Amino acid sequence: MYKLLNNPFTNQTQNIIRTSDGAFIPLDPDNTDYQAYLKWVAEGNTPQSADEVTTPSA
Amino acid sequence: MTQALNLANLANSVNSSGQLAGSAVNGAVASATNATNATNLTGGTCTIGTTQLGAGDASIMKNRIINGAMVIDQRNAGASITNNSATFAWGVDRMIVYGTQTSKFTSQQNAGSVTPPVGFTNYLGITSLSAYSITSTDWFAVSQRIEGFNTADLQWGTANAKTVTLSFQVYSSLTGTFGGVLTNSAQNRSYPFTYTVSSVNTWTSISITVAGDTTGTWVGATNGTGIAVVWGLGVGSTLSGTAGSWAGANYYSATGATSVVGTSGATFYITGVQLEVGSSATGYEYVNYQTSLANCQRYFSRWDSTNNTYTPFIPITYSYAPSTIAQGTYFHPVSMRSAPTITSSAIGTFNTSFTVLTLSAIQGFTGIDKNVSSIAFTTAASTLGYTAIVTANGVTTAFINFSAEL
Numbered sequence: 517m518y519k520l521l522n523n524p525f526t527n528q529t530q531n532i533i534r535t536s537d538g539a540f541i542p543l544d545p546d547n548t549d550y551q552a553y554l555k556w557v558a559e560g561n562t563p564q565s566a567d568e569v570t571t572p573s574a
Numbered sequence: 575m576t577q578a579l580n581l582a583n584l585a586n587s588v589n590s591s592g593q594l595a596g597s598a599v600n601g602a603v604a605s606a607t608n609a610t611n612a613t614n615l616t617g618g619t620c621t622i623g624t625t626q627l628g629a630g631d632a633s634i635m636k637n638r639i640i641n642g643a644m645v646i647d648q649r650n651a652g653a654s655i656t657n658n659s660a661t662f663a664w665g666v667d668r669m670i671v672y673g674t675q676t677s678k679f680t681s682q683q684n685a686g687s688v689t690p691p692v693g694f695t696n697y698l699g700i701t702s703l704s705a706y707s708i709t710s711t712d713w714f715a716v717s718q719r720i721e722g723f724n725t726a727d728l729q730w731g732t733a734n735a736k737t738v739t740l741s742f743q744v745y746s747s748l749t750g751t752f753g754g755v756l757t758n759s760a761q762n763r764s765y766p767f768t769y770t771v772s773s774v775n776t777w778t779s780i781s782i783t784v785a786g787d788t789t790g791t792w793v794g795a796t797n798g799t800g801i802a803v804v805w806g807l808g809v810g811s812t813l814s815g816t817a818g819s820w821a822g823a824n825y826y827s828a829t830g831a832t833s834v835v836g837t838s839g840a841t842f843y844i845t846g847v848q849l850e851v852g853s854s855a856t857g858y859e860y861v862n863y864q865t866s867l868a869n870c871q872r873y874f875s876r877w878d879s880t881n882n883t884y885t886p887f888i889p890i891t892y893s894y895a896p897s898t899i900a901q902g903t904y905f906h907p908v909s910m911r912s913a914p915t916i917t918s919s920a921i922g923t924f925n926t927s928f929t930v931l932t933l934s935a936i937q938g939f940t941g942i943d944k945n946v947s948s949i950a951f952t953t954a955a956s957t958l959g960y961t962a963i964v965t966a967n968g969v970t971t972a973f974i975n976f977s978a979e980l
Contacts, residue, residue: 524937542913544913544941544943549915573652
């Protein structure tokens with residue numbers, strides 16, 4: 517299972533958290549853990565949404 | 575060979591008038607004669623009889639295996655681990671240990687504390703935990719995936735594919751025919767091989783020569799997997815192939831090979847692993863410790879507090895008010911193969927050098943790229959700009975792992 521983690525500054529996905537061990541997986545296509553995540557998604561799975569982050573006011 | 579190199583010193587013997595000193599000429603001729611008698615020197619390749627030695631034309635990187643002497647063990651520091659079917663593990667750095675059924679074997683640097691073979695201080699030891707009967711699709715193995723940058727010159731997948739020789743030392747409580755494979759990244763080209771262990775609990779030198787694959791798709795000079803070397807510990811029939819030839823299939827061993835996991839308490843120890851260009855095994859290419867460690871850190875590095883319970887890590891600065899985030903930048907010891915996956919110990923194992931910048935949670939560790947990672951904690955700080963050093967919290971168990979394995 518995976519969960520998304522958003523960047524608090526941009527509110528865009530910055531990491532994939534592998535929930536089994538809490539690993540932070542970068543969005544790098546050369547990273548084999550990210551490749552495994554993409555394969556998992558391609559198999560029809562959906563990661564947990566990211567927690568909401570408090571964004572700075574304008 | 576050494577005397578033949580004296581020819582290269584002739585230039586140094588030319589005097590100011592452009593004449594060769596007589597002694598230099600005589601010495602060079604004598605040396606060349608001796609060299610010719612000993613070997614056949616052709617284009618940098620040394621041939622004895624019909625055997626090419628060191629045909630890789632390399633004085634370094636002869637061995638394409640990293641940590642073949644099993645010296646570096648950053649993850650486990652010599653501790654035993656048990657195989658888990660859910661994930662790869664590394665018995666020592668760069669050496670994957672895996673099995674499709676959980677808890678069938680343990681892996682440990684210098685398991686059993688036997689005397690390593692002459693010239694070595696370490697080995698990777700596998701111990702079977704049960705007498706497991708493998709199914710047709712089970713596989714248990716030790717392997718190393720070699721990066722494409724380090725195999726591209728072999729030109730596998732072309733008509734110019736080079737012959738390689740795999741050598742290693744093995745020690746087992748079992749005798750018989752063991753197996754393994756060389757395979758490509760897509761795992762659709764495999765070369766199963768066998769080797770024989772005739773005496774129990776005795777270090778045995780193994781050498782296997784493989785003609786390079788002239789077909790198939792092989793990763794070239796990239797950071798993907800160039801070649802994977804696999805030693806089977808018990809592989810089912812579906813994943814085993816005929817030894818001694820290339821096959822367009824995904825195999826992990828040779829048909830009929832011994833199953834280590836099939837005997838409770840069986841041991842399989844290995845070290846001195848070398849994969850080199852040429853049709854004969856040459857002496858193991860020893861690598862100094864710091865070079866071997868750096869080579870491993872391209873794929874995995876670790877900060878931990880094993881030796882100092884307040885080991886400092888990096889400075890962080892309270893820089894983001896709404897979520898009270900303090901963050902810093904960590905530069906990897908060497909450029910990694912890819913941006914790393916990061917795991918760590920629990921938040922309670924970390925502290926800071928500044929009491930008002932206490933840490934309440936791990937916000938996120940992000941491998942930015944091959945060189946840099948971002949480290950961010952949620953803090954209880956109250957003033958932007960506060961800076962402190964992240965340290966271990968008086969424990970030996972704090973760690974942060976950075977993994978860019980193949």
